[in-house]
Amino acid sequence: MLKSILDTIAKPFVWLGGVFARLGAILRVVLGIVLAVLLVLYGIFFWNTQVWNDFDPDYAEAYATATSTAGDVPEPSGGIVSDDADKNATAADKTPDKTCRRSMIVRAAADLTDFNVNQNGWISSMLLYKMGLFGIPWQSTPFFDNKAAFQQGAHQAVGRTAVELVDTLGRVRGTSEPDKDLQKARSDLQYNEFYWYWSFSPFGPKTPSPAVYRSAIKSFNKYNERLQSCDALFDARADNLLEFLDRIARDIGGTSATLRERSENYNSGWFDTRADDRFWFAYGQLYAYYGILTAARADFEDVIRERRLEAIWDELESQLRASLNISPFIISNGAEAGWIMPSHLATLGFYILRVRSNLVEIRTILDR
Template sequence: MIGWIVDFFFHMLRLLARLLRRAFSWLGWPFQALRRWYARRGWILRTTVAGVVLLFLGLYGYFFWQTQIWHGFDPDYVRAYGLEGRGVSAGEQVAATGDAGARTCGRSAITDVAADLTDFNVNENAWITSMLLYKLGFFGLDWDDTPFFDNKASFQRGVNQTVRRTAVELVDALGRVRGTSQIDSDLQKARENIQFSEDAWYFGLNPFGPKTPTPSFYRTAITSLRSFNDRLERCEAVFDARADNLIQFLDRVANDLGSTSAILRERSENYNAGWFDTRADDRFWFAYGQLYGYYGMLHAARADFEDVVAQRSLESLWETTEDQFRAALDITPAIVSNGREAGWIMPTHLATMGFYILRVRSNLVELRQVLDR
């Protein structure tokens, strides 16, 4: 009996080995045929083919490096600004010094953070979404539809969403007196450039012809944002740090996060493939990028609206809200899973991220209600 069992398992192992050999042979025959074809060609053609292969290997090596290495990523990046107790709101005159009485006004921390986040996206790191190999996809399949090489791109788009939203508020309200004065030209340029398509490369089909790539537009936006802040520091620009502008800014942030929460909920409720949901990581890292960006924006807003926060005694509630943002940034799973909420094998990272977003949004709504009393 035991001998029969041993023979059976040996037979199964031999069968498995034979199947594997055939499978590898079937998978390898195109490469074998290509090798034979290559060996029969002339040295000019072989050199050309080898150069093309090396070029693609180099491009994919660079692509792999840029998508996997996150330069400058730091969930505690707000500490570097040292905004605690700055003592002056954005646009508020600090002093008049020298015989000429040159004035100095408070810089906008919101504008600094917006410029720095964009710099982090396109200068400290490569902008993944407009890279050629990202646009080509995986054998024609969009990288967002695969579990590979798209996490950083989604994160960057989430961060960029916060800058886009903030740029609109800077132009429409914060960089004008009561929203009725002339639009600041630097802020207008920044908004136009940061709103540019996220996936433009040096050449496009629609319209056909050469193009300016996305990172170039975003770098121009950085220059415009910093130019505005330099003029603001010289008291040559306006930052309207009123309570109603802060209320509107918090409303816009809360609404933006609410939209993302709805996207997470839809994916979590209708797709429960666990680790095999290839779109779950896109949704997760986009939301993470938004929280990463808005964490800095909220921290900066407290400094820019310092007088308003102090007058309304918002310090404790504001700190709690920032703590909620920071807590959400601790969720960095190696593999994003979209399992059932009642499941016990595969976790549900989308539902977890949605919970943190709703908790943050609830705090923002509470801040807004206190300000509106």
């Protein structure tokens, strides 16, 4: 019995060996080179999909150290000047030795993009990811797609943040011109995430997605440098924070609906090959928003203190951090009442709803 099974497994390899032996010397060399290149490419692909460099669930702590609102100008004595006249002053009104505080939200957006494309390889645009498993998309298999889904979720959160930075946070009451660096970053982050060096739709050469996203990092950093020099604007008003949180609540609300739909309509447990995509996309989104919302607390420090939001914001950050503790080795989409195969989608969805509830409560307080 065992011999029969081994013979069956070995048969394709024996056949390929026979074909290779019948080829001419030149064809053998060509085929050998092709196979060697594929082996190297698959090795690189495997490494990039399985190794998560600089992944740290506590990374957001780096954004909680600010002692003043973004854009504020420290006085020579160390006090904070936060009146509207100083915030809205032009570059010509600023003295060369004055410095303003950088935006932690912008720093978090730049760091998350750097994590996706510099500290790690951007999986979605890799050639072997696009080719799939013998033509089958990796999303339809249980292999090599978790990190790609995570990156896509984090990327969506950063892209959503970039839109709000351009439309509201990086300008005064929506009446001033949009900041050119923030506009550039937003445009770059909207670039197709699947582009390799060549595309068939539309046909022709392309700039790879990670190269464009690296340009967004430069634009974010350039804006923060200008903000530090008091040559840019950050409008840290309560209504801007309200609108920002409302957009985030809608974004994760859509993700929650996606998880619920998959959880309710598919109960294949460990054999649901699409459950891992949904899970890791949502996980990446929460990972990014944990840093962004921690950074928002620093950037809107005055508003949060005046509206006495410290306690509920602590709870918001606590729920976001707790959600990152859910990282099973194999994602299961079993029935919610099942006792053998758990429902990881329902578990993560629960935390998303808790986070969204906190966001709605903060929004309600700000709207009073």
